[in-house]
Amino acid sequence: MSLLKATLESAADGILAVDLSRRIVLFNRRFAEIFLIPDEVLARRGDAYALDFVRDIMRDPDGFRSRIEAIYARPDATSFDVFELKDGRLIECYSLPQYLARAVVGRVWSHRDVTARVRAERQRDRLLLEERRARAEAEEAVRLRDEFVAIASHELRTPLTSLQLVVQGLERWLAPGMDVERARSALLRCKRQIRRLAALVDGLLDVSCIQAGGLDLKLSEVDLREVIRDAAAQVADQLAQEGIELIVQAERPVVGRWDGDRLERVVTSLLANAIKFGGGRPIQIALASDGRIARLSMTDHGIGMDQETQSKLFERFGRGVSVRHYGGLGLGLYIARTAVEAHGGRMYVESELGQGATFTVELPLPQAAPESP
Ligand SMILES: Nc1ncnc2c1ncn2[C@@H]1O[C@H](COP(=O)(O)OP(=O)(O)OP(=O)(O)O)[C@@H](O)[C@H]1O
Numbered sequence: 001m002s003l004l005k006a007t008l009e010s011a012a013d014g015i016l017a018v019d020l021s022r023r024i025v026l027f028n029r030r031f032a033e034i035f036l037i038p039d040e041v042l043a044r045r046g047d048a049y050a051l052d053f054v055r056d057i058m059r060d061p062d063g064f065r066s067r068i069e070a071i072y073a074r075p076d077a078t079s080f081d082v083f084e085l086k087d088g089r090l091i092e093c094y095s096l097p098q099y100l101a102r103a104v105v106g107r108v109w110s111h112r113d114v115t116a117r118v119r120a121e122r123q124r125d126r127l128l129l130e131e132r133r134a135r136a137e138a139e140e141a142v143r144l145r146d147e148f149v150a151i152a153s154h155e156l157r158t159p160l161t162s163l164q165l166v167v168q169g170l171e172r173w174l175a176p177g178m179d180v181e182r183a184r185s186a187l188l189r190c191k192r193q194i195r196r197l198a199a200l201v202d203g204l205l206d207v208s209c210i211q212a213g214g215l216d217l218k219l220s221e222v223d224l225r226e227v228i229r230d231a232a233a234q235v236a237d238q239l240a241q242e243g244i245e246l247i248v249q250a251e252r253p254v255v256g257r258w259d260g261d262r263l264e265r266v267v268t269s270l271l272a273n274a275i276k277f278g279g280g281r282p283i284q285i286a287l288a289s290d291g292r293i294a295r296l297s298m299t300d301h302g303i304g305m306d307q308e309t310q311s312k313l314f315e316r317f318g319r320g321v322s323v324r325h326y327g328g329l330g331l332g333l334y335i336a337r338t339a340v341e342a343h344g345g346r347m348y349v350e351s352e353l354g355q356g357a358t359f360t361v362e363l364p365l366p367q368a369a370p371e372s373p
């Protein structure tokens with residue numbers, strides 16, 4: 001008997017033997033330690049007393065209790081569970097029926113504190129998951145970059161081809177004698193393609209600038225009405241050529257300390273989109289201010305976009321249309337939003353598929369210092 005007791009006490013697991021009437025027949029010190037059960041509770045020899053006692057230290061007392069009852073309900077079954085305690089420990093729990101002359105006479109439970117092992121496993125799983133996610137992100141970045149290089153080369157190639165054709169045409173017409181009108185219209189087309197090339201290259205430069213640490217703002221006193229006027233002038237011949245009406249509502253000057261050139265590019269970018277996606281219908285620009293915030297919004301009545309597209313179009317390379325149908329690098333709005341945010345403002349879109357779109361730029365206005373008495 002004492003050899004058996006000594007053996008039990010040397011076991012690494014907490015051991016408990018219970019008979020069929022659920023009386024505690026045997027247990028070792030380790031068992032009492034794991035569940036913090038005082039001697040007087042175990043001395044009562046009833047399994048129910050021990051279970052009542054551990055109720056309070058279990059993370060899920062009801063789940064624990066019903067699981068134990070389910071195991072006792074099947075005397076010849078084995079069980080394996082991991083229970084969590086309120087103090088964060090995890091206890092692995094095996095139980096096996098105890099046989100005497102082939103008849104089940106009770107059940108022996110062994111318990112082991114596996115907190116450290118399970119924590120290490122969970123930590124390893126977490127690291128593995130993070131590593132997998134990082135790799136997927138890196139692969140996605142490489143894919144986006146490859147796709148971007150392909151689109152960018154195509155976009156840069158298109159105006160170059162047009163330029164080449166116009167210049168070749170000019171050469172041909174110049175030989176038999178100059179037709180001034182034809183040459184003038186050819187030069188206009190040249191200018192437009194050069195502007196497109198310059199805008200593309202500017203966009204690429206802006207993105208590398210943002211990537212390298214952010215846009216530099218050159219602040220001065222700027223009237224947003226002039227910004228709109230200058231941006232509109234840039235696309236005037238394109239609007240005329242495509243017969244698109246531009247309606248500007250800007251009654252009063254809206255003046256702040258901003259980077260005028262940057263804001264002009266924001267408006268040009270929005271205008272370019274409204275022209276590209278606006279289905280040839282009129283475009284409206286409205287400028288307003290409530291003394292605290294300047295609000296510029298641009299509305300078109302074109303293809304519009306669904307919610308999913310709206311959620312990603314301000315991201316880098318975020319495009320909601322296929323390159324084949326509409327040219328573009330998917331950078332315009334990303335650069336515009338970055339520029340507006342650099343001014344402490346924000347930019348958002350309201351749209352529905354097929355219902356046009358309204359893009360709004362909000363910029364904080366300088367607050368007048370309170371007048372001194
Ligand atoms: N006015 C609009 N109506 C409908 N969809 C729009 C409009 N403006 C932008 N989008 C959608 O948002 C996407 C991102 O616009 P963004 O200006 O950033 O890129 P892009 O016009 O495709 O290319 P880029 O401006 O770089 O030449 C577009 O591809 C398009 O799907």
Ligand SMILES: [Mg+2]
Pocket residue numbers: 269272273328331332333
């Ligand atoms: Mg664009």
